[in-house]
Amino acid sequence: MSMTKPLSNHKTVMLQKLIPLLCLLLFSSTSIIAQEPEPILPALIPVPKTMQAIGNPFTIVQGTLILLPSELEGSPIHSTLNELMHTTTWLNGNFVFYEGNKPSTMTDSAIVLLLHNPENLQNNTHNKHLSHQEGYRIHVTPEQLKLEASTEHGLFNAIMTLRQLLPTEVEKEDPSRVSNNMIWTVPGVHIADHPRFSYRGLHLDVGRHFMPVSFIKHYIDLLAMHKMNRFHWHLTEDQGWRIEIKAYPKLTEIAAFRKETLIRRYGSNTYDNRPYGGFYTQEEIKDVVSYAAEKYITIVPEIEMPGHTSAVLAAYPEYGCQDKEYKVQTTWGVFEDIFCPSEKTFGFLEDVLDEVMALFPGEYIHIGGDEAPKKQWEESALAQEVIRREGLKDEHELQSYFISRIERYLNSKGRQIIGWDEILEGGLAPRATVMSWRGERGGIEAAKMGHDVIMTPGNTNYFDHYQGTMSNEPLAICCFTSVEDVYGYEPIPAALSQEEAKHVLGAQGNVWTEYIRTPEKVEYMAYPRATALSEVLWSDPSQKDWYSFWARLQHHFERLDNRGVNYAPHYEGQLKPHE
């Protein structure tokens, strides 16, 4: 007979975690002592819009029945639930598929999923969360664990919350569970939830340092855990081109590799003397795109233009303005190399973008547009001729012409462009979405012009910054951005009216990898700053509470530990910095 081993109840774990915080509250306010204590709710990140304790828990054991609408058989919802049952019980889920709106007979002790037709939802406050694209409800009683939504994405978010309602051990793979026959307790709660912003992203630069597919998938898993929904994959850089383009094989034969790499800080002039490179084949990219889609994450690929193009020009110098030997760069910074605005360059870019669009089905293609010095255009007869021919004022307007032409091409294929905020200079392409990185200014200007924006201001959203005293930290590019700085970030700039603010689709954290060579260091730089950002983007500003977040983060660290994430420990076990 198998042993039954109850896992530590969530509330107990939370109580242990919250003891220091409770002591702080007790000693700082006598009035709290007289009050009935609030029930301690599960430590969820991002915190849901509403959550109430409603009674006794539901338990998941081997063989717990899962009732799923038949239309979801074989869907990512089916596989995600199966995976959850597999990690909890180390057995496949015990699914029963039902036809119609809900199961005709309700079995005791079952997990039940309901997928509502949004047209049949009555428009009332009870259904407010369900009528949202990504909203969901969870209702937990001892008899039933009910997950409801009006979209598959909503149900997926509900399952991500359910995972966090379970003890943190759920994040650890443990084959002994099949014989231990554990009882998993889900606290009795009612949760109704939906996100604040539609774009909740994290970026990764694989140009400066290449990251393997296995890590990209892990990065996507962590995004899903935090209910983020966009992965901005920065695929091309001066130091390396990382995507196979079949029509242009030299992009992966030449542009994907550099001779050596700068070591230590910029300006050290010390190189490692080792060739470096790598790229993703189209098969690998298809695999990653479909992996992300199973987690309702859309990948936004970035193909940089007209600057940050030294590597491309090293492979195909005919698309540059200068008759010189270009090289895949081996150090960091901004380089003068730039695409020449010739017809053959546009032909090349359209060919490349055709292959990119075939791989990435999402609405957005990011075309870069940042840090493009105009010197080589100033010196180029061809660029000057285009300026004259098109009646442009200067090289900034030439960049606008360049980006607008690419936008027209992508729009003609049903796609939209995103560009860094430099694309405002010389005139914004008519339908472009602006990614504001040099502070909030570009985002404010674009929103006021009626363009959509995604906020990534450097001070709070650049996760390549230091997060502690320089002497105690691994090498980083510059600056200081703490978890608390990220948590304090408000994506809607105060300068925007309510109408203008509707153009702020959301925000993202950026992970540039000049000084990040390994997946472990990516994790160290991204987490838990991305955890803080996930709450900024999902929850209401009125719910923001640094002390509550800090306390929940302690619990969340156990989840990250169990997943083997090498997060930065600065906020572990200490109430910082205003204790």
Ligand code: ACM
């Ligand atoms: C950027 O950080 N160059 C967008």
